[in-house]
Amino acid sequence: MAAVVIWDATPRRDASADVVIVGAGACGLVAALRARAAGADVIVLERDASPSGSTAMSSGFVPAPSTRFQRAIGVRDDTPELFEADIMAKSHGASSPLLARLAATAIGPAIEWLSDAHGIEWIVLDDFLYPGHARHRMHAVPEKTGAALHARLLAAAEAAGVTIVTGARATRLFVSAPDRVEAVEIARPDGATEVIGCKALVLACSGFGGNAELVARHIPEIAGGLYYGHAGNTGDALLWGEALGARLDHLSGYQGHGSLAHPHGILISWALMMRGGIQVNMTGERFSDESGGYSEQAVHVLAQPGAIAWNIYDCTIHEFALAFPDYAEADKAGAIRAAPDVIGLAAATGLPQAGLAASLAAIEDCRLGRTADPFGRDFTSVAPLAPPYHAVKVTGALFHTQGGLMIDDDARVLRGDGAAFANLFAAGGAACGVSGPQVSGYLSGNGLLTAIAFGSVAGTAAATVALR
Template sequence: MDEQAKRTPSDSVAEVVSAADVDWDIDTDVLVAGGGGTGLVAALAASENTDIRVTVLEKAPHCGGNTSLSTGMIPAAGTHLQRDAGIEETPADMARDILEKNGYQADEDRVRYLCEESANLIHWLVDDWDITLHLVDDFKYPKHSEYRMHAPDGRNGENLVAELVERIETTPNIELLTNAPVTKLVAEDGAVRGVVAGLTRDEAIEAKKVILGTDGFAGNREMVTEYCEEDIERALYFGSDGNTGDGVRFGAELGGELACMDAYQGHATVASQTGMLSTYAVTMNGGILVNEDGERFGDESSGYSEFAIDVLKQPGGQAVQLFDERIFQKLQGEFDDFDEAVEHGTYHSADSVEALADRLGSDGERAAETVAAYNEAAAAGEPDEVGRVDGSHPLEAPFYGTKVTGSLFHTQGGLVVDEHARVLRTDGSVVANLYAGGGTACGISGHGAGGYLSGNGLTTALGYGRLAGIHARESLE
């Protein structure tokens, strides 16, 4: 496992073996590599033909991957949950927000298709599989023009994963195995025929279709160094341990095209003291960030992914997140992440900004002046000193805060896929019988950190997972 975590596509280590050199131990119809959002959704979609056998192999002791570490919020346009809330929007509106955020650097056809399928994804999860989702209509993440986030209970990805796993375990034609890493693909004449898997001993599994849901490569420092910008190399890694680029390398060895390999999602507010996520809802409800000099250093509403780099560029790679009682009370009971951070003593409070900032290692006098300037702009409804325009509530005592650092959550580049999530070669041909989704596939965030729009990760994880499962199922009927 340690060796896989250090390999890159440019290494000479073989990730694919010939079917002629393999003696099959067992067989299945659809083999899903990875038990995160992509794999779990793909398995459910494939299983809807009850004559098809589906096998899910997860290399960790538990399912979930990055989906379990996320808020579990799935963006979608045109759902009945939106209509019930009086919201009318089209997939084109969602696609526009995604493309404007990444400067139209992502594949526009893939973006628009995933947006068109987003309502079908939500309706399928809620209506067909009884997955608990509700519309988030009390705040918007940066650059979302409408309320379109569909969240599980607690706005916690662990709850979403738990329900998906429960559905998997009660579906007779799905077998789910943990501690079962896929270590190689097996191919014949360029077409995938199965996998080699196993933690302590290799087992060759013949499969008619293989779906790669092994996520990206943010946990592989060698690949991050090779593809991503220098500043993010030293960031705290906050993703799943299993994200070592396995699926990306498997597909690449079969000629799969790689794209946007420099893209990633960072996060600007991981608490330095407790190592816990301080949800960006704190910031989007009116919180701000200051450096050790008590000064703001950018527009926090630009996006938590790119703002991670701004935090890392501050002295010591640290900043202080400041907010107030109104925000504290609003988020309690709404976000499991926030409640857990509170429980673990992540936040400090004081009756003055100066006292709080001094306690957190920032210049208290200057921080008080910074908050006063922010409040003045918010009260006047005018842009503040960094150009932020969404502030509508001045910050008032008592104040809360924590020291934060920038982190790397997951990568957004990977294998190029078509509308069915089939892996494509550089000449546009399909790698037969091979699918990819989530972090294993090229995402919809363009390049770097700035193109990430909140929810892009689950859009490609669950969106491509469902599309892969449907196509694999239908091609075997």
């Protein structure tokens, strides 16, 4: 069912709330918690029978500077300005400066508020530095999964008295000219419809990765890759925005991932690469700088024969990676191959022994400083890869889109003429993100960064509008 805008200021209303939020992922739940804390009556509309979305499918890692959780592990010199600079550097200056600054300044207070007000526990990952980040700033709940983060946010929302309506796909917005949303129509699984009135509306319904037509139109380079995101990310916010004449930016931006176990469909942490692992193609040869970032690596992997690569690493890295639940699941599923030496590794993977041996010898020469890596990677700071070896077969995938509705510093959606809609807000994947227009602009954690930072801003601002 297509997302539709109806220009009608007086639709029937079967229910109403101060703030209505479309989507019950991390973004929608954080927005709901903020709006509820500000005194607003909140309804969250969730299309699925049980809320999950992109958050539950993610690793659950959230970058944030200047938090007490960083200080607890000795990171005392991180700042929003340094984080903003990292965001801009990753996109080569192509990110929206306004949004980069908003995300970098809002995320730390949001993380601490979720802990103080709702008991969300955070730890900071400090075993390795994620690509593009100048400091250890990646926060996670103790379970280190997106599903656990989502479960904690969902429990917090329920405890705060947020009404979450499931099995309720938002299909139509009722709008009074020129800029005010009056109500949202929802469709039930049995075909029934209801209209929910609102004083403010927050779009937290993610991006358009699950809409093959929109992906082919806006991001043709990844249209042939696997989509590893929630099926509900069908671009409703984008379609509503187009119908409303909203400003849309960076629709070609997206997060890819070059390490999805094949055919198992399990995310393999990029920590393997950052600890010294490499990727080779079906000839056993490396084809890129693996330390550049997992997002752009999706394109590099998809360009290889069969759109396949192998992650090659050793037992030390394997033992380290077992602490990540996704990796442990992949190991249990039989995706991880083990071998005592290069001969065994060739047999276990079906890769040419000569190619593997040459690739391993070449990176050791780079590590010792005897030669420079032709792809530009610095191996001098990582330990040598030593037998026994491990390997996992992977492919590249689209995880989620990064372009969307342009917002101001209150997360209000902007019209094409630059003015803001009176009561329409967007955050997370529904809004334009901070990765710029290219896949290479994605800095690790940008997805949950904008979900939580912009969701926090949107929930507070929406409540302010609704309660005037």
